[in-house]
Amino acid sequence: MAESKNGFSSSFGAIMAAAGSAIGLGNIWRFPYICGKYGGGAALVLYLVFVFLIGMTLLLSELVIGRRTGHTPMKAFEALQPKRRAWRYVGLIGIITCFLILSIYLVISGWTLNYFWESVSGTLASVADGDFAAHFAAFAASPVAPIVCLVVFAALTLVVILGGVQNGIEKVSKVLMPVLLVLVLLLCVRSLTLPGASKGLAYLFHPDFSKLSWEGVLAILGQALFSLSVGMGVMIVYGSYIPKSDNLFKSAMWITVCDTAIALLAGVAIFPAVFAFGQSPDGGPGLVFNVLPVVFNSMGNVGSIVFGGAFFLLLAVAALTSAISLLEAVTAWGAEYLHKRNVSAALITVLSCVVAVLAAYAYEGGVLGGVKLGGMSLFDWLNKLTGDYLPPICALLTILFFGWVVKKDVVRDELSNGGTLPTRWFEFFYLVLARWLAPIALIVALVAGI
Numbered sequence: 001m002a003e004s005k006n007g008f009s010s011s012f013g014a015i016m017a018a019a020g021s022a023i024g025l026g027n028i029w030r031f032p033y034i035c036g037k038y039g040g041g042a043a044l045v046l047y048l049v050f051v052f053l054i055g056m057t058l059l060l061s062e063l064v065i066g067r068r069t070g071h072t073p074m075k076a077f078e079a080l081q082p083k084r085r086a087w088r089y090v091g092l093i094g095i096i097t098c099f100l101i102l103s104i105y106l107v108i109s110g111w112t113l114n115y116f117w118e119s120v121s122g123t124l125a126s127v128a129d130g131d132f133a134a135h136f137a138a139f140a141a142s143p144v145a146p147i148v149c150l151v152v153f154a155a156l157t158l159v160v161i162l163g164g165v166q167n168g169i170e171k172v173s174k175v176l177m178p179v180l181l182v183l184v185l186l187l188c189v190r191s192l193t194l195p196g197a198s199k200g201l202a203y204l205f206h207p208d209f210s211k212l213s214w215e216g217v218l219a220i221l222g223q224a225l226f227s228l229s230v231g232m233g234v235m236i237v238y239g240s241y242i243p244k245s246d247n248l249f250k251s252a253m254w255i256t257v258c259d260t261a262i263a264l265l266a267g268v269a270i271f272p273a274v275f276a277f278g279q280s281p282d283g284g285p286g287l288v289f290n291v292l293p294v295v296f297n298s299m300g301n302v303g304s305i306v307f308g309g310a311f312f313l314l315l316a317v318a319a320l321t322s323a324i325s326l327l328e329a330v331t332a333w334g335a336e337y338l339h340k341r342n343v344s345a346a347l348i349t350v351l352s353c354v355v356a357v358l359a360a361y362a363y364e365g366g367v368l369g370g371v372k373l374g375g376m377s378l379f380d381w382l383n384k385l386t387g388d389y390l391p392p393i394c395a396l397l398t399i400l401f402f403g404w405v406v407k408k409d410v411v412r413d414e415l416s417n418g419g420t421l422p423t424r425w426f427e428f429f430y431l432v433l434a435r436w437l438a439p440i441a442l443i444v445a446l447v448a449g450i
């Protein structure tokens with residue numbers, strides 16, 4: 001059970017670590033863009049509904065499964081349903097998903113480290129506005145630099161995991177999350193004080209229901225799930241470290257609020273500046289590596305170094321705390337079999353670096369870029385599997401297990417800390433959200449995705 005393990009020492013530490021997992025690249029390079037593209041305020045309202053009703057239901061169910069059993073995903077499913085052991089394979093799908101996301105996260109996080117360095121060293125300031133796309137393409141396709149960056153990033157992640165749950169993950173999250181908040185606020189102030197900033201705010205927040213298509217609804221739902229890091233067992237593992245006395249509902253609420261707040265602040269930090277300098281909005285690598293460097297360069301040499309540096313540091317920090325949670329989930333799973341946490345962590349880091357190197361080489365223009373399966377490179381496959389398929393499948397099976405297989409009394413007992421906390425909302429959460437709404441939403445998302 002959780003107490004016998006080395007878990008988080010406080011509610012604050014637990015919330016910071018889980019929020020660190022949730023707040024990642026997706027908050028910064030995907031959320032604001034999806035909002036703007038699919039109707040600004042209209043998309044935002046829908047996102048809030050999805051993230052608080054469906055995302056948080058999944059988050060809470062994973063935290064309950066983890067804390068109740070004190071185990072990592074496979075064993076957790078087994079402990080809650082020893083008679084039907086096949087459920088444990090849901091945990092396995094989650095762990096595989098974590099491993100694959102970690103590999104692709106390492107590649108992209110490595111890019112952000114490189115861009116941080118190129119910002120503060122003044123290299124980006126000397127690139128001409130029209131040359132950024134070529135600059136990024138040349139970097140991503142080069143055989144050495146992206147690999148060095150991803151290995152450095154993996155090593156940083158590993159060091160934190162080797163520190164342990166309390167002295168590694170919890171301590172680092174308690175420092176990095178406030179740093180992340182300061183960085184995003186600094187960028188918001190700069191962005192909002194630029195002449196013409198209001199156009200960016202209008203893009204983000206002005207409700208335009210005509211842009212809210214069916215495709216948009218699905219993208220917004222997918223983003224709500226990805227953003228809370230649900231559907232891969234990470235939150236089951238973190239749940240197993242949460243103190244027994246914590247109120248899980250409150251923790252889930254705080255994690256969701258922090259994640260949403262940073263996503264909104266990221267939008268305010270990015271789009272007013274993008275519009276103020278006459279650039280067009282974009283998402284993903286295009287936004288981060290092609291559009292934003294032009295924006296930072298328009299702020300002059302010092303602006304490029306300070307604000308470009310702050311932005312890429314923000315990205316790297318957000319990516320690091322997410323990568324930590326992914327490596328921790330797989331490490332803890334491995335340690336249940338290897339009985340040696342450090343060996344498990346090192347082994348998994350090496351393996352995911354191998355997959356990451358292959359993925360990096362498979363990116364456009366790379367040595368393996370031409371190797372395609374079904375028209376897609378390994379990089380594209382990993383992106384697709386970890387983005388569109390595995391997490392919703394795993395989330396659906398998890399919520400079906402939680403709502404229909406785990407005994408209702410067990411869930412109530414865990415959420416009320418053995419009957420000591422009031423749970424007026426329990427019936428609505430369990431009967432409406434967990435049993436029906438969340439599974440239906442996931443089925444719709446999956447069917448539409450296929």
Ligand code: PFF
Binds near residue numbers: 023026229325
């Ligand atoms: N929630 C992260 C993001 O929004 O970028 C992505 C992520 C991190 C998903 C960690 C899953 C995970 F375990």
